[in-house]
Amino acid sequence: MDRKKILLVDDSSTVLLMERMILSKHEYDVVTAKDGAEGVEKAVAERPDLILMDVVMPRMDGFEACRRLRQQDDTRDIPVIMVSTRGELASVESGYASGCNDYVTKPINGLELLAKVRSCLGQ
Amino acid sequence: MADHPRSDRPAATPAGAGQDLQKVSEHLREVISSLRSEQERLASDVRPAGSARGAPGGAGDAGELERRRLASELALAREAVAHANEERDRLRARVEELETEHRVLSDDYVAAQARATELAQLFVALERLHGGRSRADVVAAVQEIVINVIGSEELALFERRGEVLGLLKAFGVDPGPIHAIPLGQGVIGRTGASGATWIAGRDASAPGDPELSACIPLRAGDETVGALAIWRLLGHKPVLDEQDHAVFDLLSAHAGLALQLRAPEGGALDA
Numbered sequence: 001m002d003r004k005k006i007l008l009v010d011d012s013s014t015v016l017l018m019e020r021m022i023l024s025k026h027e028y029d030v031v032t033a034k035d036g037a038e039g040v041e042k043a044v045a046e047r048p049d050l051i052l053m054d055v056v057m058p059r060m061d062g063f064e065a066c067r068r069l070r071q072q073d074d075t076r077d078i079p080v081i082m083v084s085t086r087g088e089l090a091s092v093e094s095g096y097a098s099g100c101n102d103y104v105t106k107p108i109n110g111l112e113l114l115a116k117v118r119s120c121l122g123q
Numbered sequence: 124m125a126d127h128p129r130s131d132r133p134a135a136t137p138a139g140a141g142q143d144l145q146k147v148s149e150h151l152r153e154v155i156s157s158l159r160s161e162q163e164r165l166a167s168d169v170r171p172a173g174s175a176r177g178a179p180g181g182a183g184d185a186g187e188l189e190r191r192r193l194a195s196e197l198a199l200a201r202e203a204v205a206h207a208n209e210e211r212d213r214l215r216a217r218v219e220e221l222e223t224e225h226r227v228l229s230d231d232y233v234a235a236q237a238r239a240t241e242l243a244q245l246f247v248a249l250e251r252l253h254g255g256r257s258r259a260d261v262v263a264a265v266q267e268i269v270i271n272v273i274g275s276e277e278l279a280l281f282e283r284r285g286e287v288l289g290l291l292k293a294f295g296v297d298p299g300p301i302h303a304i305p306l307g308q309g310v311i312g313r314t315g316a317s318g319a320t321w322i323a324g325r326d327a328s329a330p331g332d333p334e335l336s337a338c339i340p341l342r343a344g345d346e347t348v349g350a351l352a353i354w355r356l357l358g359h360k361p362v363l364d365e366q367d368h369a370v371f372d373l374l375s376a377h378a379g380l381a382l383q384l385r386a387p388e389g390g391a392l393d394a
Contacts, residue, residue, distance in 0.1 A: 012267050012270075012271055013251065013267070014247055014248075014251050014264070014267040014268060014271050014272065015267075015271050017247045017250060017251070018243055018244065018247050018271070018272070021243040021246065021247065022239070022240065022243055025239070085270060085271070085274075085276065085357055105357075105359050106270070106271050106274065106357075107244075107271060107272050107273065107274040107357075107360065108240075108271070109240065110236050110237070110239060110240030110243065111233060111236045111237065111240070114236070
């Protein structure tokens with residue numbers, strides 16, 4: 001089976017490290033970006049199979065980054081999972097409106113994250 | 124008379140012999156006719172009697188054979204059904220075994236995954252606390268751990284300055300009222316003085332604070348050098364669990380030490 005590549009976009013080193021630890025032991029290749037703008041650039045350059053996108057980030061937030069990804073032919077079909085401390089309905093709705101495929105809340109639950117990642121990747 | 128056959132009967136004239144032959148012939152015809160009639164009568168007697176009684180050799184035999192064949196087939200079918208029922212019961216038992224096994228494996232997987240997440244959290248916390256080069260890095264690491272690992276956006280970090288806990292960093296709460304807390308005063312002051320972790324709802328005997336979720340002493344060796352207070356948890360985080368307690372233990376043992384190792388000599392920590 002091909003190893004899937006996942007782009008992690010978060011300004012928190014703690015979250016990036018957590019996500020990397022959870023995903024790497026399940027044979028996913030991981031690349032990272034520290035904000036939304038870098039996330040869009042890395043998505044174009046790396047063509048990941050999936051993106052985990054934080055919401056609140058400097059330079060460009062996750063919603064805007066997701067909208068940008070959906071506007072580009074190269075990246076419009078890449079599934080995006082929003083990762084946020086905000087679990088409120090309004091925040092979730094904003095995420096879906098920007099084009100994300102799914103949503104997970106922090107603190108990250110490893111089992112939930114893996115289930116959603118696998119679902120988005122059709123595994 | 125040597126050419127005539129010997130006979131005990133008196134010799135007959137040719138005319139008389141012809142009449143005798145005719146009589147014999149007629150008698151034989153009668154006998155044959157009688158035998159044929161008898162044969163037909165017997166035959167007609169045998170047919171209906173045989174079919175009514177199932178006598179061997181008749182249609183009754185065929186019926187008996189058919190009955191026996193059907194009985195034999197029924198016995199075989201019953202045997203097959205009994206065997207199928209046994210097989211079904213065996214398969215049901217095996218399915219139940221497999222379902223139980225599946226549940227156990229699923230539970231084990233969930234437990235292992237939870238344990239893996241807990242270990243990842245502890246590793247990440249340790250890495251972040253000791254990976255920073257400055258006090259600001261350590262403070263930022265504590266804040267990120269509380270927000271992203273514990274699940275609260277209301278926290279304050281204190282360091283001990285003589286008999287008070289001085290505020291190092293406040294996030295999501297008003298720093299004014301907690302700028303300096305005397306040791307022994309309130310939950311935070313008592314944590315700084317006693318060096319014991321306080322968790323809301325866990326220690327009913329200790330006086331609490333309805334706003335606080337937890338207060339963790341920060342230690343460097345045996346000495347309590349500060350405290351970390353955590354107020355409201357995130358809306359989707361219902362309670363603090365065992366994983367959180369493990370992270371608290373790690374923060375207690377390592378955050379204070381990490382700060383101490385990066386503290387400017389005799390200087391206060393930056394707020």
